[in-house]
Amino acid sequence: MTQAKEETLTTSAEIFGAFIERSWRSNAERQLAKGAEFVIGRREGVYMWDVEGERRLIDCGAGGGVHALGHRHPEVLQALRKALDDGRDTGLWSVPNAEYLKLQDRLAELAPKPSLNRSVVTLCSTLSVDLATMFAFRVTKRQRMLAYRHGYHGHTGFAAIVTGSPEEGIIDHYNLPTHASFLENFGDTEELDRLLTKEIAAFIIEPMDYETFAPAPKAFLETASRLCRERGILFIIDETRAGLGRTGTLWATEQYDIEPAMLITGKGLSGGLYPASAVLMCEDIYEECMNQHRFAYISSLGGNEISCVVASQVLDVASSPELLENVKSVGAYLSGKLDEVCQRHPDILTKVSSFGLAISIGLTSRDVGRALYREIFAAGVLCHSVSEIDPPGLKLFPPLVLTNEQADEVARALDKAAGLVARGREPTRKSA
Numbered sequence: 001m002t003q004a005k006e007e008t009l010t011t012s013a014e015i016f017g018a019f020i021e022r023s024w025r026s027n028a029e030r031q032l033a034k035g036a037e038f039v040i041g042r043r044e045g046v047y048m049w050d051v052e053g054e055r056r057l058i059d060c061g062a063g064g065g066v067h068a069l070g071h072r073h074p075e076v077l078q079a080l081r082k083a084l085d086d087g088r089d090t091g092l093w094s095v096p097n098a099e100y101l102k103l104q105d106r107l108a109e110l111a112p113k114p115s116l117n118r119s120v121v122t123l124c125s126t127l128s129v130d131l132a133t134m135f136a137f138r139v140t141k142r143q144r145m146l147a148y149r150h151g152y153h154g155h156t157g158f159a160a161i162v163t164g165s166p167e168e169g170i171i172d173h174y175n176l177p178t179h180a181s182f183l184e185n186f187g188d189t190e191e192l193d194r195l196l197t198k199e200i201a202a203f204i205i206e207p208m209d210y211e212t213f214a215p216a217p218k219a220f221l222e223t224a225s226r227l228c229r230e231r232g233i234l235f236i237i238d239e240t241r242a243g244l245g246r247t248g249t250l251w252a253t254e255q256y257d258i259e260p261a262m263l264i265t266g267k268g269l270s271g272g273l274y275p276a277s278a279v280l281m282c283e284d285i286y287e288e289c290m291n292q293h294r295f296a297y298i299s300s301l302g303g304n305e306i307s308c309v310v311a312s313q314v315l316d317v318a319s320s321p322e323l324l325e326n327v328k329s330v331g332a333y334l335s336g337k338l339d340e341v342c343q344r345h346p347d348i349l350t351k352v353s354s355f356g357l358a359i360s361i362g363l364t365s366r367d368v369g370r371a372l373y374r375e376i377f378a379a380g381v382l383c384h385s386v387s388e389i390d391p392p393g394l395k396l397f398p399p400l401v402l403t404n405e406q407a408d409e410v411a412r413a414l415d416k417a418a419g420l421v422a423r424g425r426e427p428t429r430k431s432a
């Protein structure tokens with residue numbers, strides 16, 4: 001029997017301890033092993049403080065894009081507060097509301113291709129991927145998906161089935177049906193050609209390598225788009241992380257000559273304040289799936305009024321020329337500064353690659369990456385992660401509102417961390 005505990009958890013250590021005792025132990029232990037014992041207290045913009053209010057970190061993980069606009073973006077916060085003060089709540093799923101329509105219209109207006117003029121709003125990208133897969137099964141009358149082996153699209157339903165990563169995938173763990181084939185090599189057009197068979201309903205792919213942040217090669221995505229069209233396969237672009245300005249354009253898709261049948265957005269669409277995601281799609285798919293069954297897709301909370309208000313505000317900020325310009329200029333500035341650090345530590349750092357503000361610092365090994373992650377955390381920067389596949393890289397995914405001064409702080413922290421890690425690899429310290 002679980003009994004309610006009479007305890008106040010105030011410190012990071014107490015909260016970690018309680019998690020290990022009676023909650024998601026394996027996750028808390030994973031954070032500890034990474035050297036990231038941290039529980040968020042106050043947060044604002046690119047900064048987070050621990051619950052003790054003593055440590056301040058620059059958030060260069062941004063929850064994989066949830067906090068793409070920084071923590072508690074003032075305009076998004078204001079829109080949320082106003083919606084609540086105006087007397088709104090989630091509304092009723094079955095009753096049309098203007099905010100839903102407004103968000104759909106805004107998504108159609110901002111879509112990377114005019115054909116993506118319809119959308120379904122959901123609570124998170126996992127649900128959007130799930131829905132997009134069901135739509136693909138109906139439209140094509142096929143039941144098999146193709147995805148990238150090291151990609152990630154979510155952890156329940158059909159999203160889990162297209163997440164085949166050896167590290168984060170859970171197909172074997174839950175003994176899930178195997179309704180997907182996997183492309184082993186990101187960017188390999190020949191392999192793709194072989195795998196896009198007549199059984200495949202849809203090919204789902206991020207426009208950047210999930211593990212390394214390398215942008216999808218143009219020829220690869222453009223061939224994928226063409227082959228899918230020729231073979232009656234739906235081409236689904238998952239812009240959960242790459243969208244909303246991350247790569248310097250509102251959608252990464254804008255940088256390619258492709259025609260996706262569906263596009264998924266999420267994470268940052270929530271403003272980090274209220275869950276929201278959406279599947280953008282062509283009108284014919286929408287009509288066939290949503291309007292040929294009276295209960296085609298019911299979600300009590302998906303597309304609720306508050307989330308639509310928040311998501312519309314996020315789109316306004318993310319599509320603004322100021323934000324997109326900031327991504328390009330700070331992205332270039334930060335990459336340049338990090339490259340200088342790489343040149344100072346050639347024994348452990350190689351070179352920087354970036355896709356807007358998705359940045360990877362090349363490493364001589366993954367072990368170096370783990371040590372760096374720990375040291376840079378101690379120096380005040382929370383990184384996204386260390387890539388699990390080659391080339392080894394320490395990855396940064398900072399909020400898009402990062403300034404040059406904050407970029408300098410990140411570069412200084414890397415320099416300090418790299419110095420410590422490089423010294424730790426010298427023979428004298430090794431044998432100590």
Ligand SMILES: Cc1ncc(COP(=O)(O)O)c(C=O)c1O
Nearest residue numbers: 124125126152153154238240241
């Ligand atoms: C590319 C991609 N798609 C889908 C998802 C699932 O999103 P969520 O966990 O918000 O449902 C994620 C989450 O990391 C993601 O990175």
